[in-house]
Amino acid sequence: MRRVAFWAIAYFALNAAIPFFAVYTLLFADAGLSDAQITSLLAFWSVTAFVVEVPSGTWADLVDRRLLLFGAGLLLAATFASWILVPTYAGFAFGFVLWGLSGAMMSGTFEALLYDELSAHGRAERYAGLMGTATTVQILAMLAAIALAAPLMSLGGYTLVAWVSVAVALVHAACALALPKAAPTTPTTPTEDAEVASTVWSRYVRTMRAGFVESTRVRAVRRLVLLSAFLWSVSLVEEYFPLIGRDQGAPAAQIPLLITLTVAFQAVGTAFTGRAALLRGRWLAWLLLLAAALFVAGLTDPLSVADSVAGRVALFTVLGLAFGIATMITLVVDARLQDAVTGRARATVTSFAGLSSEAVTLGVFGLIAAGTYVTTLAATLSVLALLLVVLAWFVGRWTDLPPTAKAPTP
Known part of the structure; x- marks a missing residue:
């Protein structure tokens, strides 16, 4: 199990150990794009992932999941290369399409591979803790990459940041080949294998249908799918943190360091995912309400402290705490979704x-783009953060699974 944990954490962590993540929105802004145009680029990413999310998840229930994860890493590398080679709106948009494809191929595939591998060894109960650890290591890797972005920017500007990011993404792709081949989720008798070879398309359709049915007709699964969707959509607030820092008066060289604070405190939150997974829904709801309050405070600067360096540090610390709590709860919800899935189309359900x-997320992007025309970016994102207040009510009522809703452990 140590080998499984090591390579899973390595693959997951390197996906975010990208220096470009700290400054790519600044590259777009320096290329002359407005806040609304940058938001439209993020929509390209979301639309692409929307289109290929479930089809790629279904393939992950039928083929070697490691190959899909390897391809996802290669597409990630191509994303950053396209941004620096073609620094125009069209080049940026193309890169986001590649990033959307990469994210869709990884989404559901990685989680299903890890959960099925743990389940095959009778250790499914370790999934929440391992995902929490993987996320913490991923955040720390992101922290190191973001901190590295500042000296890289000083040494070689956006060009050096981009090519270092390409190199990391290629190593990330290579790690996928070292992951174990999870226990098969499809029949393996000789007769069934012969049928499989001649009816690939029918298998594909049946698998997608099975995932759809479980996602929509099994109440516990349906509720957790919806909760996971809304919680992850709130996480896109992070994409605007560099712009928030600039609006608060931070110079460009200081922004990566402020982002480092948010990432560090997020790591603290996710490190407690394993313990948070033991909490009942009502306690998770109270934690989510706390995250909402912290988000609003960090974005709106109610004490007007952003004019000083210390004030900006305080505000980004608050944002980091909020993001860490919200991410921790999202991981707990995702773990309970995996527990609730009992069918063979695990990756498909996760992809749904x-x-x-x-x-x-598409709807949220639209609201943000429209909101920036009538008010500040910080005020617009504060309204989005209040969505957590609504979600807290559902988290308190939908995350306590009855014993019959939990997936059996072999």
């Missing part, structure tokens, strides 16, 4: 959750 998240 991802599809739902993309659908919600």
Whole structure:
């Protein structure tokens, strides 16, 4: 199990150990794009993932999941190369399409591979804790990458940041090949294998239908799919943190360091995912309400402290705490979704959750783009953060699974 944990964490962590993540919105802004145009680029990412999310998830229930994860890493590398080679709106949009494809191929595939591998060894109960650890290591890797972005920017500007990011993405792709091949989720008798070879399309359709049915007709699964979708959509607030820092008066060289604060405190939150998974829904709801309050405080600067360096540090610390709590609860919800899935189309069900998240995210992007025309970006994002207040009510009522809703452990 140590080998499984090591390579799973390595693959997951390197997906975010990208220096470009700290400054790519600044590249777009320096290329002359407005806040609304940058938001439209993020929509390209979301639309692409929306279209291919479930089809790629269904393939992950039928083929070697490691190959899909390897391809996802290659597409991620191509994303950053396209941004620096073609620094125009069209080049940026193309990169977001590649990023959307990469994210869709990884979404559901990684979670299903890890959960099925743990389940095959009788350790399914370790999934929440392992995902929490993987996320914490991923955040720390992101923290190191973001901190590295500042000296890279000083040494070689956006060009050096981009090519270092391409190199990391290629190593990330290579790690996928070291992951174990999870226990098969399809029949393996000789007769069934012969049928499989001649009816690939029918298998594909049956698998997608099975995932759809479980996602929509099994109440516990349906509720957790919806909760996961809305919680992940709120996480897109993070994409605007560099712009928030600039609006608060931080110079460009200081912004990566402020983002480092948010990432560090997020890591603290996700490190407690395993313990949070033991909490009942009502306690998770109270934590989510706390995250909402912190988000609003960090975005709106109610004490007007953003004019000083210390004030900006305080505001980004608050944002980091909020993001850490929200991410921790989202991981707990995702773990309970995996527990609730009992069919063989695990990756497909997880991809339906991802599809739902993309659908919600598209709406959120539209609201943000429209909101920036009538008020500040910070005020617009504060309204979005209040969505957590509504979600807290559902988290308190939908996350306590009855014993019959939990997936059996072999």
